[in-house]
Amino acid sequence: MSSYKATIGLEIHAEIKTKSKMFCACKNDPELSTPNVHVCPICMGHPGTLPVVNMEAVRKVLSVGVAVGAKIADFTEFDRKNYFYPDIPKGYQISQYKYPLVSGGMLAGVGLTRIHLEEDTARSGHDKEGKSLVDFNRAGVPLMELVTEPVIHSAEQAMNFSRDLQIMLQYMDISDANMEKGQMRVEVNISISKDEHFGTKVEVKNINSFKAAGRAIEYEIKRQSALLDAGEKVKQETRGWDENKQITFSQRSKENSDDYRYFPDPDIPKFKLSEIPGLSIEEIKATIPEIPSQKRERYVQIYGLKAEDIENYVFSPKIGDFFEESVGFLGDSDKEAIKILSNYISSDITGIVKASNLPFPEAFGALNSKNIAKVVKMIREGHISSRGAKEIIKIMYEKGGDPEDIAEKEGLIQKSDPEELKKIIKEIIVANPSVVTSYKSGNEAVFQFFVGQTMKATKGAGNPEVIKQLITELLMLD
Numbered sequence: 001m002s003s004y005k006a007t008i009g010l011e012i013h014a015e016i017k018t019k020s021k022m023f024c025a026c027k028n029d030p031e032l033s034t035p036n037v038h039v040c041p042i043c044m045g046h047p048g049t050l051p052v053v054n055m056e057a058v059r060k061v062l063s064v065g066v067a068v069g070a071k072i073a074d075f076t077e078f079d080r081k082n083y084f085y086p087d088i089p090k091g092y093q094i095s096q097y098k099y100p101l102v103s104g105g106m107l108a109g110v111g112l113t114r115i116h117l118e119e120d121t122a123r124s125g126h127d128k129e130g131k132s133l134v135d136f137n138r139a140g141v142p143l144m145e146l147v148t149e150p151v152i153h154s155a156e157q158a159m160n161f162s163r164d165l166q167i168m169l170q171y172m173d174i175s176d177a178n179m180e181k182g183q184m185r186v187e188v189n190i191s192i193s194k195d196e197h198f199g200t201k202v203e204v205k206n207i208n209s210f211k212a213a214g215r216a217i218e219y220e221i222k223r224q225s226a227l228l229d230a231g232e233k234v235k236q237e238t239r240g241w242d243e244n245k246q247i248t249f250s251q252r253s254k255e256n257s258d259d260y261r262y263f264p265d266p267d268i269p270k271f272k273l274s275e276i277p278g279l280s281i282e283e284i285k286a287t288i289p290e291i292p293s294q295k296r297e298r299y300v301q302i303y304g305l306k307a308e309d310i311e312n313y314v315f316s317p318k319i320g321d322f323f324e325e326s327v328g329f330l331g332d333s334d335k336e337a338i339k340i341l342s343n344y345i346s347s348d349i350t351g352i353v354k355a356s357n358l359p360f361p362e363a364f365g366a367l368n369s370k371n372i373a374k375v376v377k378m379i380r381e382g383h384i385s386s387r388g389a390k391e392i393i394k395i396m397y398e399k400g401g402d403p404e405d406i407a408e409k410e411g412l413i414q415k416s417d418p419e420e421l422k423k424i425i426k427e428i429i430v431a432n433p434s435v436v437t438s439y440k441s442g443n444e445a446v447f448q449f450f451v452g453q454t455m456k457a458t459k460g461a462g463n464p465e466v467i468k469q470l471i472t473e474l475l476m477l478d
Contacts, residue, residue: 004192004228006221007199008152009113011187012165014175015120016057016142022119023051023094023140023268030120030138031181043119043140045090050267053078055276057142060174061101061117062273063284064144067172067291068112070105072281077270078117082261086134087122094119095145097262101273108164108293110157111149118143123182144175150189150198155214162186162210167315168291179209186213190220192228199224200234204248206241216241219248295320303327303338309346318360319350322369329373334380341376348393366400367393375403388412388461416463418470421454425467425474428453439475447471 018028024042032038042049065072079097095118102115122139126132146165152158166184169175177184186207191199202224204216224234239248264270273279290298292314299310313320323345330337349372353363375392378384384392384407391412392403407413415421428450429436439446450471455462 004194004199004221004225006153006217007150007191007193008154008158008217009150009189010146010148010152010158010161011189011203012146012148012162013120013185013187014144014146014165014169014177015183016060016117016144017173017175018054018056018060018142020054021140022054022057022117022142026140028141030123030141030183032137035133035135035137037137039136039139043089044136051094051265053268053271054142055279057117058101058273059279059284060142060172061115061144062279062281063172063288064146064169064174065102065105065115066281066284067168067288068102068105068107068115070112070115071103072273073099073101073103074274075099075270075272076101078265078268079262080265081118083259085121086132087124087139089122089136089139093121094265094268095262107168108161110161111151113147113149115144115146118145150191155217158188158217159210159214162213163315164292167317171291171317172289182208186210188213188217188220190217190224191234192221192224200236202234202236202248203238204241205238205251208243212241212243215246216248219246223248302332303342304335305339305342309342312346312350316350318363319345319353322349322364322372325369326373326376329370330376337376337380340379341373344372344376344389344393348390349397352394352397365397367397368400371396371401371403378403378407382416382463383407383414384412385414385455385461385464387455388414411459412461414463415458415461416466418466421458421462421467421470422474424457424462425450425454425470428457429474436475447475450475 015030020026021028021038021043024040026038026040026043029038042051062072076096076099078094080092081095081097082092084091096116100114100116103113105112105115120138120141120143122134122136124132124134148161152161166177166179169177169184175183179185188204188207189201190204191201193199202220204220207213207216220239227234235253237253238251240251241248295314296310299305299313313323323342326341326345327338330341332338349364349367352365356363356365372393375384375389379386379389388407391410392406395401395406395410396403432449432453435446435449451464451467454467454471455464
């Protein structure tokens with residue numbers, strides 16, 4: 001384990017879901033496979049063109065700020081960030097520097113520095129001959145950048161924060177935030193030291209998954225620790241992550257803000273947001289849906305669910321919706337029934353849905369929330385066993401149908417008649433004298449053998465509690 005303390009800050013970019021690009025009317029469709037279709041003189045930076053701000057993108061970034069309890073700017077402006085790469089058609093990127101839309105805030109226990117809005121770059125690639133190609137469909141797409149405070153100290157904490165941000169953006173319909181498609185990109189800044197002072201910061205880019213972010217952080221901590229232990233210095237630089245080799249590699253010296261020569265964009269007016277219709281804090285608050293942190297709190301307070309079930313519903317919203325629909329047929333008053341319901345949805349139904357590899361709602365097969373609630377009621381009333389419930393759920397997924405009809409047809413109605421069960425248990429006792437002797441000699445573990453054999457004989461339809469009571473009584477008499 002490293003003797004150094006790691007300090008980590010994150011810079012996360014997320015493409016904003018809007019109909020058009022950030023400063024022009026071109027369609028916002030960066031996934032289009034045909035290159036250079038959604039382009040125009042404005043997003044290609046032709047001389048004499050003037051950008052117009054996409055106010056829907058502004059509103060969406062402000063709503064993220066409100067959701068994380070941040071300070072929302074009243075005055076804001078856009079700046080030119082100057083650097084020269086083939087994927088920047090203007091030779092500069094329109095971004096925000098001194099006056100971001102959002103400052104401060106907190107998410108998943110991590111303090112935020114700022115959230116601002118800018119335009120995305122084009123997508124670079126290489127053909128079979130090794131030539132560099134640029135697709136400008138993505139150039140100019142609205143891009144939110146969120147910067148955390150340097151208060152993260154482990155790879156796990158960094159990954160948890162990133163996941164929480166991703167699911168919040170999806171809940172709020174701000175971004176699809178799919179990392180594999182480049183809709184959300186995580187860059188990590190890492191330094192290490194043995195005291196409270198910051199070490200030399202290294203930025204790591206080219207990260208395409210949360211796990212990769214975690215591995216990049218762990219690798220950098222080890223790499224930097226080895227340098228310092230050897231008496232060498234850590235170089236401030238930008239490094240890339242090589243997923244195949246599981247290492248970081250040097251890309252270029254780390255730039256400072258002075259290198260970008262920021263200055264206010266003279267073609268875009270400055271804004272007083274409170275004077276723009278639809279952008280007041282009160283109007284934005286009215287449009288914000290329940291976010292993951294609020295959902296977690298509600299699930300604990302109202303339903304008393306266990307943490308694993310809550311996380312399942314938060315990170316799989318469609319399954320969470322199915323749970324809440326089912327609760328609607330049970331009612332909020334029977335807490336025990338709700339917990340039983342949650343157990344079946346989190347284990348059996350979630351397992352079925354994920355194994356199907358189908359999109360929603362097809363993944364639920366023929367299941368519906370009303371019938372799942374009915375299964376829970378049948379369990380609570382003692383009509384079916386847990387094993388019977390699992391079988392009914394499986395049949396309903398594949399074929400649909402009413403759970404009561406399925407239970408009758410498949411012989412899954414729980415048998416609780418003592419006389420009927422006594423007859424079955426007596427036969428099992430008579431057929432297994434050695435097990436009876438073992439039990440009476442003090443081997444209580446074999447008691448479960450009789451329970452299992454009885455359940456098998458009743459095809460899972462015997463009432464377990466009644467069966468256990470009768471087995472105890474009959475073994476005492478034998």
